Amino acid sequence: xxxxxxxxxxxxxxxxxxxxxxxxxxxxxxxxxxxxxxxxxxxxxxxxxxxxxxxxxxxxxxxxxxxxxxxxxxxxxxxxxxxxxxxxxxxxxxxxxxxxxxxxxxxxxxxxxxxxxxxxxxxxxxxxxxxxxxxxxxx
Amino acid sequence: xxxxxxxxxxxxxxxxxxxxxxxxxxxxxxxxxxxxxxxxxxxxxxxxxxxxxxxxxxxxxxxxxxxxxxxxxxxxxxxxxxxxxxxxxxxxxxxxxxxxxxxxxxxxxxxxxxxxxxxxxxxxxxx
Numbered sequence: 103x104x105x106x107x108x109x110x111x112x113x114x115x116x117x118x119x120x121x122x123x124x125x126x127x128x129x130x131x132x133x134x135x136x137x138x139x140x141x142x143x144x145x146x147x148x149x150x151x152x153x154x155x156x157x158x159x160x161x162x163x164x165x166x167x168x169x170x171x172x173x174x175x176x177x178x179x180x181x182x183x184x185x186x187x188x189x190x191x192x193x194x195x196x197x198x199x200x201x202x203x204x205x206x207x208x209x210x211x212x213x214x215x216x217x218x219x220x221x222x223x224x225x226x227x228x229x230x231x232x233x234x235x236x237x238x239x240x241x
Numbered sequence: 242x243x244x245x246x247x248x249x250x251x252x253x254x255x256x257x258x259x260x261x262x263x264x265x266x267x268x269x270x271x272x273x274x275x276x277x278x279x280x281x282x283x284x285x286x287x288x289x290x291x292x293x294x295x296x297x298x299x300x301x302x303x304x305x306x307x308x309x310x311x312x313x314x315x316x317x318x319x320x321x322x323x324x325x326x327x328x329x330x331x332x333x334x335x336x337x338x339x340x341x342x343x344x345x346x347x348x349x350x351x352x353x354x355x356x357x358x359x360x361x362x363x364x365x366x367x368x
């Protein structure tokens with residue numbers, strides 16, 4: 103249990119600014135995506151194992167609560183993907199470019215690209231959710 | 242003036258090196274696969290138009306089945322290995338890590354097997 107506390111204290115108290123925040127966000131978004139992925143593989147497998155229950159699982163995903171969670175999930179995947187690409191680029195293609203100023207700059211660009219993808223995507227998903235669940239926009 | 246040369250034996254890549262490289266190479270492959278999957282299924286089609294018939298129609302094409310097989314193989318392996326790397330920060334004893342590694346390996350094996358069976362078996366009619 104002391105390991106847990108020591109690691110978490112290290113996560114919280116390290117002052118690495120942009121690189122530190124992007125490390126933490128990468129882990130949180132990755133864990134969130136992986137958790138959903140386990141559930142998602144199992145619910146899709148219902149089409150073969152329990153086809154009667156598949157619609158029931160999909161109805162849960164159509165609920166407002168899951169609609170909002172879906173918007174969060176898409177943020178997690180977009181951030182984790184763009185940031186992962188940044189890390190892979192520096193590690194595999196240009197390791198000589200790793201430096202604190204470049205890390206700070208590229209982290210901000212990563213967040214900007216993520217938001218540019220995420221905001222229109224979540225607008226469409228929220229539109230669909232309001233259309234189908236609340237009858238907005240003539241739904 | 243003399244020049245001293247020193248030969249350094251490059252260490253043989255161990256499991257952790259390979260896992261580190263796998264995360265980066267699979268990431269490059271997963272960008273088009275996962276972003277494409279999300280933009281198509283969550284944004285363009287949307288969960289309100291996904292049902293058993295939709296899955297059946299989609300899986301009628303072998304191309305989409307291969308696409309989903311690649312997602313299952315690479316995304317889930319990437320995810321489970323990521324969980325392993327995070328947990329390695331919290332579990333430091335050899336015994337604890339061995340236990341955790343085997344647990345995650347079994348989780349990966351069982352969930353991947355379930356997904357593969359469904360992907361090959363396809364949509365079954367409602368009884």
